[in-house]
Structures are given as structure tokens and as C-alpha cells.
Amino acid sequence: MTDQDMTSALAPRLAEAIRNKLIAGELKPGHRLSEVKLSTDLQVSRNSLREAFRLLTKEGLLRHEPNRGVFVAIPSMASIIDIYRVRRVIECRAVAQAYPKHPAVGRMRAAVEEARAASTRSDWGTVGSANMVFHAAIVDLADSERLNAFYLQIAAELRLSFGLLDSPELLHEPYIELNAAIVEKLDAGEMQEAAAALESYLLQSERTVLAAFSRIPDKGKA
Amino acid sequence: MTDQDMTSALAPRLAEAIRNKLIAGELKPGHRLSEVKLSTDLQVSRNSLREAFRLLTKEGLLRHEPNRGVFVAIPSMASIIDIYRVRRVIECRAVAQAYPKHPAVGRMRAAVEEARAASTRSDWGTVGSANMVFHAAIVDLADSERLNAFYLQIAAELRLSFGLLDSPELLHEPYIELNAAIVEKLDAGEMQEAAAALESYLLQSERTVLAAFSRIPDKGKA
DNA sequence: AAAATAATAATCGTTGAACAATATTGACAG
């Protein structure tokens, strides 16, 4: 994990490294990222790090305060509501308009299987990852690279919120079978029904996340 | 237009300045942007310019080739198709789910009026701008800042494509009254009908743009 | 003359240092 392949440019690689730390919870919301400290830690120059900061700020994972520095974005109810709004717009439409034999359906099915297997051994981390794959596959039904990229960004932002919650397993486990139901409906060619199921699914998930979020004691504090 | 307000950071301001040049057609697709030349022209350092480049590359307006530099993105049929796919996903859903008395409807109506007025005096530039405002207002019906930001980005990319076309007035003028019809349906509370109208509208617009694009002689050449 | 090759120049990628501007900290006086 030290010096990777130099295939791509430095700034995007740096951004990815930081992004991974963010979604892994190693950097907590509200925390300030010192340019000198991070640049020495990551063995890069301040300038290169600043390029990465700009990327992540644009992605919504960092917040930039002039002359004060960059901070890990602090998720809010508003941001969660906004993200779920985006998800419903994109995912539901993708399912409603899907071609039932789209290759992504196979990935959806595989993600359901992986989640089921991980669930039996209480591997909630894998369940969560499989769920992410499932929904990314849904978006892929729309066959748009721009939507895919946008969704990945939104998903990363949502994972930042999840990091604040105490029991993230509850956020994914109940939905495994709902995911399976959506795949079945897609297989049967019932796209409208699948979209409707997904919509209520997402609304319920949003409520659950918001409820868990409201239970956080010191939210709003750095 | 020289040195603006220093409210925001330099990199985003630089990005905006370059973005404006891109959609104004001052920088043509395929053209390489020299770091030293642009940085001296814009009176900024190479490092600051590179930060702006990263932003614009992420937006899809520039393309980055390792060790070769950044180039103005070259629109393709594939990118136009992709962008219209995104537009249908977002705009149609936004209209279908709209609250008829949403403030954005007023902006839609105002945009139609401005387009009509500009059309009578053959001011096609204003017609085009009003059309952009109209569709941005549509997206705003969904009340999502993330969707708004994403749409703005996509719209800028599309305008880059428009810059290649010979007679852009044909791309907007025929749609003024179709826009008006959508506003009327929204006023009447007929959101599904409005969404359906918008969908066929966008499909037709896509065909027109693709047809005009296919008539470009030397596309694919730098 | 045409093609291949070598030398040269130009550009990018990244770094480190520098300095001004702004923000934070801490001492001190009231």
C-alpha cells in the first residue's frame, strides 16, 4: 500500500487514498486535514496534496474554508435527504427503463448471493459492500458512464454518513431479500413493479438512516 | 473581467474563467492547453493552473493525457448520447414528481417568455441561454443541490458540443413552444403528461443534435 | 531521396522553498 503503480497521475491517486481513509472511518467528520502533516505523512509535496484536496472537495467529501483549511465533511440530515433523493431519481428510473437481460442484472444477482452468504456468517462488512455493488449495478442498467461516475461519488458521500452510525449492520441486512425480490421482478420483465419496490425500499432505508442519525448524541460538534 | 472579487479561492475562479472560454468557443475541442502559456496569460502560477485543470478534467471539459498535457475534450456521438440519457433520467423524473407550485415553475415560465421575446428579434444567443435556464429550472424541481450541480456540469459539457455545430439557432428555436406546453401542463397539475412531453422533446432534440453533429466534416481531427 | 537513428529542445510531473495574508494562540492589562 506504499508506492503503487505509477499508471495514473499523482493527484487522483492521492485523492483515492484519502477517499479510502474517509470511507473507512480513519478520518472523522469535522476533522481538519493539515496540509503539512498530511503531505509529510503521504510523502508528497503540499502542492500535489492541494490538487487532491480540490478533487475531494468537489466530490463533497471535504469542505474547504478559506484561510482555515480543509475539513472532513460533516454529514447532516439535509445531506442524507438530498442523497436519497438523488438515489431515487437515478436508481428507480434505471430499473424502470431497464433491459431485463442487461449484463448488470447478473452482477445484481451475484451481489445478492454474496450478501446472503456473508449474512449467514455475520460478516456485515461484506454485506454492506455487496449492497453497494448491487446498487451500483442498478445504476449501470441505464448504460451511462456519467451516471455511473456520479453515483459512485454520491455513494462515497453516503458511506461517510454511515461511518457515524453505531450499528451499520442494521442498515443492510434487512434489505438483502428486498434486493433479491427486485432481481426476480426484473427477470420476470416486470420493470415497473421492480421500480416501485425499489422506491419504497429506498424510502424505508432513508427513514432508517435518518432515525439512526438522529440518535447520534454530539452531532454538530467537531 | 480582469481581477475579480477575491471571495472564493483561486483554483475555482480559474476553472470558471476557463470554463467560460470553453463554452464560448474561444478554446476549441482538441486544442492543447499549455501550462506555461495559459499560466502567464492568466497571470497565475503553474501550480494554481494545474489545480484548475484537475477540476475541469473531472467535469469532463478537459482531457488529461499523461506527460502530454491537457486538451479540450472532443465531443463525440457517444458523449452526446450519454448526456441526453442523463438528461432524460433527471429532467423527466423531476417533472413527473414536481410540486406544481414549486418556485422553479416561475423561473421556467420566465425563461419561456424571455426566449419568445429574443426569438422575435432573432437573438439566438439569448434564446439558447433562456433554454438552458429553463432546463436548469426543471432540474431544480427535484429540490436536490447535488442534482443541480451535476446538471450544470452536464449542461456545460453539452454546450461544448454545441460549439461545434454550424447553426445552433435551429437547436433551440423549435423548442420554445414545447417548453411553454410543459409549463402549461405543470400548471394544470398534469405532471405525467408534462414528463411524457419532455421525454419526447428530449429524444427529438437528441436526434437533431446528433444529425447536426454527423454533418461535421473533420470530426475526430485535432 | 527515404527511412532509421541520434541529438536536441520543449513540456510535463513533482518537489521544495519562500513570502504575504489570514487565523489561532497566549500573554497581559484592566
Place this chain on the structure above:
DNA sequence: CTGTCAATATTGTTCAACGATTATTATTTT
């Protein structure tokens, strides 16, 4: 305890440098 002001740290931006890669020109070879 509170407000003021200097001292300190951090960001914002620029500049110069140099290795690495690419583009260009010159040279050689066939």
C-alpha cells in the same frame, strides 16, 4: 474574567529547479 495585542502557525500563491517523457530537428544509413 474579559478584551487587547503581539507572537505563532497555517493557508494561499508564487517561483525556481530538475528528472522524466514527449516532440522536433539533425544526422546517418540504406
